[in-house]
Amino acid sequence: MxxxxxxxxxxxxxxxxxxxxxxxxxxxxxxxxxxxxxxxxxxxxxxxxxxxxxxxxxxxxxxxxxxxxxxxxxxxxxxxxxxxxxxxxxxxxxxxxxxxxxxxxxxxxxxxxxxxxxxxxxxxxxxxxxxxxxxxxxxxxxxxxxxxxxxxxxxxxxxxxxIAPKNKTVTSSKNVKDKNDTEGTTTDWQDGADHDINDEIEYRLVFNLPANYSDFDSYMLNFVDDMGYGLTYKAGSSKIKVGSGTATAIDDPTNVTGQNKPGSTTDKYTSSYAHATNTNLKGTVWKWSFANTKEDSFFANAANSAVVELTYTATLNENAVLGSAGNPNKFHAEYTNDFYNEDSYGTTPDDVNKVFTYELSVSKVDKDKNPLYNGAGFTLYKKTTTAATNNTLPEDAPAGSIAHDNFVWKPTGTEQRVDATENGQAAEGKTNIAHFKGIDDGTYLLRETFTPDGYNTAEDVIFTLTANHETTSADPTLNSVTTNNTEVTMVEGSMNIATSVVNNKGSELPETGGMGTTMLYVAGGAIVLIAGIGMAVALRRRQA
Incomplete structure (x- = not known):
C-alpha cells in the first residue's frame, strides 16, 4: 500500500x-x-x-x-x-x-x-x-x-x-495588434501583424499566477522580452493590470542584455536576434522585475490563478527586416516555482510574435520596356480614412499629403528617384529602381512627382496591398502578399512587391523645312491663289 x-x-x-x-x-x-x-x-x-x-x-x-x-x-x-x-x-x-x-x-x-x-x-x-x-x-x-x-x-x-509527474502550474503568452490605416481598423490581440516603418505597435505580455499563489510567502516574477533590432521600445509606455484591477503605469524595463540570469553567475541574457553581417544590429533583452509580488502594491489584490497583463509600445524602426522573414519578438516569464524554497526559479516557454513589413520596388522603363536612367522621382501615398471634401485637404492633414477621390492620402516617406545618366542608359553602379521600404496592407497611390525634361509625366498607379500572415501560431509565417492591380506583382521568394512605370518622351514640334512647314507653305500658296482669283473676278465685274 x-x-x-x-x-x-x-x-x-x-x-x-x-x-x-x-x-x-x-x-x-x-x-x-x-x-x-x-x-x-x-x-x-x-x-x-x-x-x-x-x-x-x-x-x-x-x-x-x-x-x-x-x-x-x-x-x-x-x-x-x-x-x-x-x-x-x-x-x-x-x-x-x-x-x-x-x-x-x-x-x-x-x-x-x-x-x-x-x-x-x-x-x-x-x-x-x-x-x-x-x-x-x-x-x-x-x-x-x-x-x-x-x-x-x-x-x-x-x-x-x-510518484506521479508534476503538473504545469503557470502559463504565459505574448500578443500584438494589427492596424489598417486605410480601413481605420485595429485587430484584437494576435500572434502576427504587419505595420509601416515608424508605426507604434501595441504588445501584450500575459502571465497566469499559480493556483496556489496564496501559499507563497514570497514570489518573484520577471517579464523577459527579447526584442529584435527592427523594434525600438517606447519609453513610458508600460502598464500592468493584475486580475480585475485597472491598468496602471509602471517603470520602464531594464536592458539586461549580457547580465546574469537569476540564481546564476554564468548563464547570461543574450538576444536571439542579431544581423547576419552587420554586427552593429543586435537585439535587446528587456526585463520588468517584481522581486516580491507579495510586497508589491501592484499585486495587492492578486488572487490564486489571477491573470497578470503587461502592455507596452514599440516602434518599427528603419532597421526593420522587409518581407517574409519578419521582425520577431519573443517573451518568457521567470517565477518562483517552489513555495518552500524561495531561491528556486522556473521559466515559461518562449512565445514568439512577428511583425511583417514590405517593400515596393518601382522600375523606370521606356516604351520598349528597357531600363531608363533618367532621374525620375516618385512619391508613394497611402489612403487614410480622413475625408478631403471636394478634394480639398483639411488643415490638419499630415505634411506632404494629397487629396484624391475625396480622401487624404499621406506620404509614406520622401520622394525616391531613380539614377540618372547622361544618355539615360545603363552605367556602372547605377540603377533604374526606386525603393519604398516599410509599408503594410492598405491602398496606395504611386505618383511621378519629378519628371525629367523631355518626358511626359506617367499616370498614377493605384493599388490595394493585401497580406496573408498567420495570426495564431507559435512562430507566425507570411503566406502571401497580393494586390488588386495586375501592374503591381509579388516578388517571388521575398514576398515584397514591384511595378514598372513607362516614361514616354513628349511630342516633338515640327522643324523648319520639315513636312509641317511644307504643308504650311502649300496652304499659304493656296490662300494667295484663291485671293488672287477673287480679286480678278471683282475687277471684271467692275469693268462690265
Missing amino acids: KKVWKAGIAGLAALSIGAAGFIGTTAAFAAPVDKVITVPAVSAGQTAHTFNVYQIFTGDISADGNTLSNIQWGAQGSEAGSAADAVTALKALTGSDAAKAKEIAKYVKKGADGKFVAPLKTVSSGNTITVPSGYYLLEDTTASTNGDANNIYIVTVNGDTT
Whole structure:
C-alpha cells in the first residue's frame, strides 16, 4: 500500500501522520522492509523529472503493511530532538497543504548553506529505486522551462510507491495588434501583424499566477522580452493590470542584455536576434522585475490563478527586416516555482510574435520596356480614412499629403528617384529602381512627382496591398502578399512587391523645312491663289 502527499499544484493530501500509518498499537511489526519507489516514464514531448530522495525517518512495517512503528531518525533526518517528539509534532499539523509541507521540510537535515544535505538517492522518470520502509521527502530538481512548479512529495513507504509527474502550474503568452490605416481598423490581440516603418505597435505580455499563489510567502516574477533590432521600445509606455484591477503605469524595463540570469553567475541574457553581417544590429533583452509580488502594491489584490497583463509600445524602426522573414519578438516569464524554497526559479516557454513589413520596388522603363536612367522621382501615398471634401485637404492633414477621390492620402516617406545618366542608359553602379521600404496592407497611390525634361509625366498607379500572415501560431509565417492591380506583382521568394512605370518622351514640334512647314507653305500658296482669283473676278465685274 502506498501513501503519497504532494506539495504543489495538486496540494498535499490531508496530512495526518495517524492516517499515514505511523505508530500502530495493536499490529505485529517486522524490521524495516525494502520497498520500491517508481517514477513513470514520460510521454513524447513531456519533460522528464529527477527527484532527490531524503530519508526523514525509518520504521518497522506491520504485518498487514499499513503501519510503521519504532520510528527512528533517517539518514537525512534533522535529529533535532527525539524522533518520537518529531512524529508527535507532525501528527498535530494543521493549516494548508503548503504550510504542512513547509513544516515537514524542516525535518530534513540542512548544511551550512541552509540547503538540504546530499540525498539518500536520486530517481528519474522511467526508473525505480529501492529504499527501506520509512518516511521520505522527494524533491523535484528538474530545471523548469515549461511553466512547471518544483513540487515536493511526502511519502510513507510501507509498500511499493509510484510518484506521479508534476503538473504545469503557470502559463504565459505574448500578443500584438494589427492596424489598417486605410480601413481605420485595429485587430484584437494576435500572434502576427504587419505595420509601416515608424508605426507604434501595441504588445501584450500575459502571465497566469499559480493556483496556489496564496501559499507563497514570497514570489518573484520577471517579464523577459527579447526584442529584435527592427523594434525600438517606447519609453513610458508600460502598464500592468493584475486580475480585475485597472491598468496602471509602471517603470520602464531594464536592458539586461549580457547580465546574469537569476540564481546564476554564468548563464547570461543574450538576444536571439542579431544581423547576419552587420554586427552593429543586435537585439535587446528587456526585463520588468517584481522581486516580491507579495510586497508589491501592484499585486495587492492578486488572487490564486489571477491573470497578470503587461502592455507596452514599440516602434518599427528603419532597421526593420522587409518581407517574409519578419521582425520577431519573443517573451518568457521567470517565477518562483517552489513555495518552500524561495531561491528556486522556473521559466515559461518562449512565445514568439512577428511583425511583417514590405517593400515596393518601382522600375523606370521606356516604351520598349528597357531600363531608363533618367532621374525620375516618385512619391508613394497611402489612403487614410480622413475625408478631403471636394478634394480639398483639411488643415490638419499630415505634411506632404494629397487629396484624391475625396480622401487624404499621406506620404509614406520622401520622394525616391531613380539614377540618372547622361544618355539615360545603363552605367556602372547605377540603377533604374526606386525603393519604398516599410509599408503594410492598405491602398496606395504611386505618383511621378519629378519628371525629367523631355518626358511626359506617367499616370498614377493605384493599388490595394493585401497580406496573408498567420495570426495564431507559435512562430507566425507570411503566406502571401497580393494586390488588386495586375501592374503591381509579388516578388517571388521575398514576398515584397514591384511595378514598372513607362516614361514616354513628349511630342516633338515640327522643324523648319520639315513636312509641317511644307504643308504650311502649300496652304499659304493656296490662300494667295484663291485671293488672287477673287480679286480678278471683282475687277471684271467692275469693268462690265
